[in-house]
Amino acid sequence: xxxxxxxxxxxxxxxxxxxxxxxxxxxxxxxxxxxxxxxxxxxxxxxxxxxxxxxxxxxxxxxxxxxxxxxxxxxxxxxxxxxxxxxxxxxxxxxxxxxxxxxxxx
Numbered sequence: 233x234x235x236x237x238x239x240x241x242x243x244x245x246x247x248x249x250x251x252x253x254x255x256x257x258x259x260x261x262x263x264x265x266x267x268x269x270x271x272x273x274x275x276x277x278x279x280x281x282x283x284x285x286x287x288x289x290x291x292x293x294x295x296x297x298x299x300x301x302x303x304x305x306x307x308x309x310x311x312x313x314x315x316x317x318x319x320x321x322x323x324x325x326x327x328x329x330x331x332x333x334x335x336x337x338x
Contacts, residue, residue, distance in 0.1 A: 234262035238270045246270070246277040253282050253299050260300070264314050271337040277316065281307065283329035304331050311335055 233251065246267050252260055267277055282288075284301030291297075308318055316335040324330040 234259055234266050236266050236270050240269055241272045241275075242270050244272055244275050246275070248278065249280045250282075252279060253301075254297065256300060261310075264311070268314055268316060268337055273337060275337045276319075277333075277335050277337070279333045279335070281331045281333075283323065283331045302331065307331065307333070 233255070248267070252263060255263055271277060282299055282301050283304060285303060286301055288299050288301065289296050290299060304321065304323060308321065311318060311333065315338060317338050318333055318335050320332075320334040322332040324332065
């Protein structure tokens with residue numbers, strides 16, 4: 233995800249549902265920069281993450297997966313530093329707490 237094979241400003245929108253939660257901070261930063269690169273001006277991006285702090289490990293089909301959790305305020309400021317504007321932020325309570333962000337490239 234941090235090296236997308238597309239030209240700059242190719243897409244009107246990017247959808248990332250529960251995929252970036254597997255990225256460590258450095259990988260997440262590079263991936264978000266890459267998403268911003270391939271978005272057109274005024275392009276939209278929807279990001280869904282698990283809310284919390286630190287990391288948790290989940291076992292799926294005999295594989296241990298590390299999930300990186302994010303607080304809403306920290307991730308919001310992180311996004312704004314990357315040159316996107318948050319249009320909507322949702323907090324969803326289910327079996328785990330989730331965060332959804334709709335952002336626009338500025």
